[in-house]
Amino acid sequence: MQVLKLGGSVLTKKEGYMELDQKNIDSLAKMLGGVWKSGVREFILIHGAGSFGHAVVLKYGLDNGVRTDEQKAGMALTHAACTKLSQAVVDALLKNGVPAVAVPAASIGKLSNGRITKMDSSIVLSLLSSGFLPVLHGDMMLDDKKGGAVCSGDQLVSYFGKGAERVILGTNVDGIIADGKVVPEINGANLQSVLSHVKGAETADVTGGMRGKLEELLRMGKPAYIANALHPERIEKLLRGEKAICTVVK
Ligand SMILES: Nc1ncnc2c1ncn2[C@@H]1O[C@H](COP(=O)(O)OP(=O)(O)O)[C@@H](O)[C@H]1O
Ligand SMILES: [Mg+2]
DSSP: OEEEEEOHHHHBOTTSSSOBOHHHHHHHHHHHHHHHHTTOOOEEEEEOOGGGTHHHHHHHTOTTOOOSHHHHHHHHHHHHHHHHHHHHHHHHHHHTTOOEEEOOHHHHEEEETTEEEEEOHHHHHHHHHTTOEEEEEOEEEEETTTEEEEEOHHHHHHHHHTTOSEEEEEESSSSOEETTEEOSEEOTTTHHHHHTTOOOOSSOOTTOHHHHHHHHHHHHTSOEEEEETTSHHHHHHHHTTOOOSOEEEO
């Protein structure tokens, strides 16, 4: 199987508060409809939370744990917001002939100190093998040390990517950029010099922006492609195993 992630920076207006980018959602769903119709179906979709997650977490001050009634209400609200975004993504996929089923990570997994310790991935894999497209998203989940914590879509990518053949991350830039240019490949030889160029996001992002993404990919320990999902044809090419403008993290 392949793992495809679509960033919250693409699916939402990240500078807003719970604002969809319906145009981007529709064009990516249309592309995925075509890919699905042509028989490429062995993949799971993970998406970020964008302004349905980060902005809400910051508003309710949930990045240091969930203990009080107010924080629990904030966590439930953040989860509900993320599922609304996911429903919008699923609706667009359904319109384009893709039998997408949302599987919120908060319903099948748990964290400890912000890291996944339990995940009933069998549900996800059964949906996949039964001909559905499982859709997961960055979420707020129970955490046995902090009460509740954010699980980024990027962490879900690193978790599910371990068992995948190819991992593709669609974001709002052409790849990892250093000195104004896309770095075609990151490997042991250039990692340190590239890292000095990699920062968080310019928008509100409680999960570390591009640096958080790269850290998750290095933990995963297998090749991943970072490409610009504002150009759906690049994501399509990568899903088909073809070349496209991107950064390969080896
Ligand atoms: N060296 C870099 N190359 C590319 N993007 C970078 C770099 N350093 C920081 N970034 C920021 O990371 C952002 C992508 O991360 P993020 O907003 O978290 O995307 P996503 O929504 O896909 O998770 C880019 O839009 C950019 O602002
Ligand atoms: Mg991000």
